[in-house]
Amino acid sequence: MPPGYPKVYPKGKPRRMSLDAVADFFYFGFRNLRKQLSIAVLDMGAVAVLWLLMNYVIIRFSTGQIGYTLVPWWIFGVGVVEAAALWESFGRSFGHRVERLELRRTDGREPTLKQRVLYWLLWHVSVLPLFPLLLVPSPHERGSGLELRPFTMEGRVPRPWWRTSTGIYVAWLMGAALTAAISVTISWEDLVRLFTRAGTTAKFWRSFFSPDTSIILKTIRELVVTVFMAMTATSFAVLVAVPLSFLAARNLMRGVVGRFIYTVIRVTMSIIRSIEPVVWAIFFLVWVGAKLAPFAGVLALFVHSVSDLTKLYAERLESIDPGLIEAIAATGANRLQILRYAVIPQIVNPYISFTLYRWDINIRMATVVGMVGGGGIGQALFFYLTGNLWKQAGTVMLFIIALVWGIDYLSAKLRAKLA
Amino acid sequence: MAEPYLVVEHLTKVYERGHVVALKDVSFEVQKGEFLVIIGLSGSGKSTLLRCINRLIEPTKGRIFIDGVEITKLSPRQMRKFRRKIGMIFQHFNLIKRATVMTNVLTGRLGYNPTWRTLLGLFPRSDRELALKNLERVGLLEKAYVRADELSGGQQQRVGIARALMQQPELLLADEPVSALDPATSHSVMQYIEQMNREDGVTVLASLHFLSLARRYGTRIIALRDGELVFDGLPEEIDDRKFKEIYGEEAEEVEVR
Ligand SMILES: Nc1ncnc2c1ncn2[C@@H]1O[C@H](COP(=O)(O)OP(=O)(O)O)[C@@H](O)[C@H]1O
Ligand SMILES: [Mg+2]
Numbered sequence: 001m002p003p004g005y006p007k008v009y010p011k012g013k014p015r016r017m018s019l020d021a022v023a024d025f026f027y028f029g030f031r032n033l034r035k036q037l038s039i040a041v042l043d044m045g046a047v048a049v050l051w052l053l054m055n056y057v058i059i060r061f062s063t064g065q066i067g068y069t070l071v072p073w074w075i076f077g078v079g080v081v082e083a084a085a086l087w088e089s090f091g092r093s094f095g096h097r098v099e100r101l102e103l104r105r106t107d108g109r110e111p112t113l114k115q116r117v118l119y120w121l122l123w124h125v126s127v128l129p130l131f132p133l134l135l136v137p138s139p140h141e142r143g144s145g146l147e148l149r150p151f152t153m154e155g156r157v158p159r160p161w162w163r164t165s166t167g168i169y170v171a172w173l174m175g176a177a178l179t180a181a182i183s184v185t186i187s188w189e190d191l192v193r194l195f196t197r198a199g200t201t202a203k204f205w206r207s208f209f210s211p212d213t214s215i216i217l218k219t220i221r222e223l224v225v226t227v228f229m230a231m232t233a234t235s236f237a238v239l240v241a242v243p244l245s246f247l248a249a250r251n252l253m254r255g256v257v258g259r260f261i262y263t264v265i266r267v268t269m270s271i272i273r274s275i276e277p278v279v280w281a282i283f284f285l286v287w288v289g290a291k292l293a294p295f296a297g298v299l300a301l302f303v304h305s306v307s308d309l310t311k312l313y314a315e316r317l318e319s320i321d322p323g324l325i326e327a328i329a330a331t332g333a334n335r336l337q338i339l340r341y342a343v344i345p346q347i348v349n350p351y352i353s354f355t356l357y358r359w360d361i362n363i364r365m366a367t368v369v370g371m372v373g374g375g376g377i378g379q380a381l382f383f384y385l386t387g388n389l390w391k392q393a394g395t396v397m398l399f400i401i402a403l404v405w406g407i408d409y410l411s412a413k414l415r416a417k418l419a
Numbered sequence: 420m421a422e423p424y425l426v427v428e429h430l431t432k433v434y435e436r437g438h439v440v441a442l443k444d445v446s447f448e449v450q451k452g453e454f455l456v457i458i459g460l461s462g463s464g465k466s467t468l469l470r471c472i473n474r475l476i477e478p479t480k481g482r483i484f485i486d487g488v489e490i491t492k493l494s495p496r497q498m499r500k501f502r503r504k505i506g507m508i509f510q511h512f513n514l515i516k517r518a519t520v521m522t523n524v525l526t527g528r529l530g531y532n533p534t535w536r537t538l539l540g541l542f543p544r545s546d547r548e549l550a551l552k553n554l555e556r557v558g559l560l561e562k563a564y565v566r567a568d569e570l571s572g573g574q575q576q577r578v579g580i581a582r583a584l585m586q587q588p589e590l591l592l593a594d595e596p597v598s599a600l601d602p603a604t605s606h607s608v609m610q611y612i613e614q615m616n617r618e619d620g621v622t623v624l625a626s627l628h629f630l631s632l633a634r635r636y637g638t639r640i641i642a643l644r645d646g647e648l649v650f651d652g653l654p655e656e657i658d659d660r661k662f663k664e665i666y667g668e669e670a671e672e673v674e675v676r
Contacts (some may be wrong), residue, residue, distance in 0.1 A: 152523050159582075162533055219573055321513075323509060323511055323513040324513050325459070325516070326470075326507075326509070326513060326516060327507065327509060327513035327526075327579075327582075328505075328526055328529065329475060329502075330475060330502060330505070330507040330592075331502065331503070331526055331527050331528075331529050331530055331582070331585075331586055332499050332500060332501075332502035332503035332529065332530025332531075332586070333526070333529040333530060333537075334499055334534060336534055336538060337529045337534060337537055337538070340537070340538050341515060341529065341537075342515070345515045345516075345517050345518055349517070
């Protein structure tokens with residue numbers, strides 16, 4: 001749109017017929033259509049969501065069934081449309097707020113009740129069949145002498161959020177959603193069982209205090225395998241993540257090509273990271289076969305670590321002090337020298353620290369990954385648990401606790417030294 | 420008069436981000452051996468001007484000649500070579516914090532040594548000797564193997580000076596070298612810069628915050644206001660009226676002793 005082009009269709013006589021006038025007609029027509037549709041869709045959506053949730057909660061609590069509406073669907077449809085129409089005609093609706101528009105008379109004053117009723121009636125004529133909206137102003141605006149104008153906050157006393165309709169609506173929605181969420185996941189019987197059946201875990205607890213000494217050697221071997229899995233995965237992940245991090249640092253990747261590479265890497269990494277290592281483990285188990293169990297686990301940890309480390313490293317690179325780069329560049333140093341004397345000194349310790357942190361995570365993750373068949377101590381634990389071998393499971397868990405605690409302590413100590 | 424050492428012609432810098440015009444058509448000349456002080460409020464373009472002179476920032480328009488060479492025409496590679504002759508010190512010192520003072524000083528020789536050797540941290544014996552000599556000059560010989568971030572602000576700036584000395588520069592750019600220091604330390608640092616100017620014949624361009632410091636050390640002063648050159652003359656030519664022109668009506672002069 002050229003600068004200075006009016007935002008609303010010029011008032012007064014229509015311009016004389018010309019190509020410009022036709023262009024104006026469609027330009028403002030579509031603008032108006034978009035505005036009206038956006039408001040209507042937002043309001044109908046908001047009403048529908050609230051209605052469905054409310055019904056869901058009522059049905060769930062009264063009958064225990066899952067259902068979404070107490071009335072036939074066609075009544076629901078008409079109800080939603082009607083509610084949206086009323087909301088938009090007689091108040092400031094959700095859609096109005098999103099678009100930052102409000103209903104006013106063309107002279108800027110508050111609409112009268114009669115105008116609002118007219119607006120509401122004509123709303124059905126112009127918003128529902130959509131097409132007349134290409135007329136500017138729309139029939140319901142023209143017929144009632146009202147128009148949608150940008151918000152003015154002048155002379156309005158601000159209300160606390162719980163007194164605004166949006167505030168009440170959002171609070172209602174959140175309350176209803178939470179109620180629904182709780183009702184789906186927890187039943188009364190569950191709560192009862194939580195307390196009445198606590199005794200059944202006794203054998204579980206007892207097993208902690210009577211370890212099966214005969215499996216200690218085997219457990220230690222599995223433990224070592226788990227630590228090795230974490231080490232292998234972390235080491236290879238570092239090799240890949242360090243170079244990637246330079247390509248994923250916004251301040252180093254300038255220009256169109258640079259930004260493209262940056263974006264591709266960042267997006268890929270966040271997708272990989274959002275998939276849990278357990279899922280990766282299953283994926284790789286299928287790929288490389290169950291016989292090579294630790295290998296699949298290592299691959300799973302590796303993939304997840306690469307994405308995590310790349311992000312951590314790159315963020316560190318993004319926050320390096322550009323002053324030192326300037327200072328080294330000012331001596332006549334070239335790119336490699338700048339990297340060696342201005343960039344690397346600022347990132348070595350954080351990188352090592354992140355790597356230790358990730359290794360620590362990987363050891364815990366290796367246990368979890370093992371439970372789906374990824375090898376190591378987790379697999380052993382899973383085997384004992386599913387076989388109701390409580391004594392052995394307890395022994396394994398004791399070892400896991402000791403290991404995780406030890407590694408945690410060690411890596412925290414080392415990282416404190418690096419800081 | 421001799422051929423000027425530094426010539427800045429119609430220098431303009433526009434930052435794309437925010438469309439800031441940091442320098443507007445700035446022109447001036449500097450003779451060899453001068454101690455030129457640049458004054459102006461913060462945001463007036465002092466740092467931008469200094470960084471254009473060694474092309475840490477690319478000028479938008481205008482030409483810069485140093486010693487007869489049009490440096491605004493040099494290729495990046497040629498410019499890197501040329502930078503060896505231009506030392507620079509900074510308001511926040513910009514040292515490698517985790518490295519020793521010695522390593523920091525040696526980085527001043529990066530441009531003179533082959534890349535592969537410097538990547539391994541190897542510097543020739545002559546460079547190490549020069550480093551010790553320069554550290555002795557700034558009174559920090561006994562700190563040579565201390566980590567840079569263990570030094571006080573004044574000491575860190577002296578390391579910065581030693582690093583610049585390693586380049587055996589003809590020109591020194593100093594961007595508010597003492598703004599982060601207290602008044603007493605400021606003078607000690609300024610005296611080392613003055614010594615470089617007097618004894619080694621290094622031409623100095625320094626931006627300073629305080630007019631009193633500018634008067635005390637500068638042989639000539641230029642003033643920037645909103646990117647424009649508003650004064651170019653001798654220190655004693657800045658009277659009350661000029662002062663208000665540079666710093667604005669409400670400004671009061673403060674002394675730093
Ligand atoms: N990298 C940058 N991007 C955009 N604007 C900048 C940048 N650096 C400095 N500026 C702007 O340029 C002007 C001059 O800044 P500067 O040269 O740092 O002034 P001084 O050193 O005198 O304080 C200021 O308005 C500042 O905001
Ligand atoms: Mg500055």
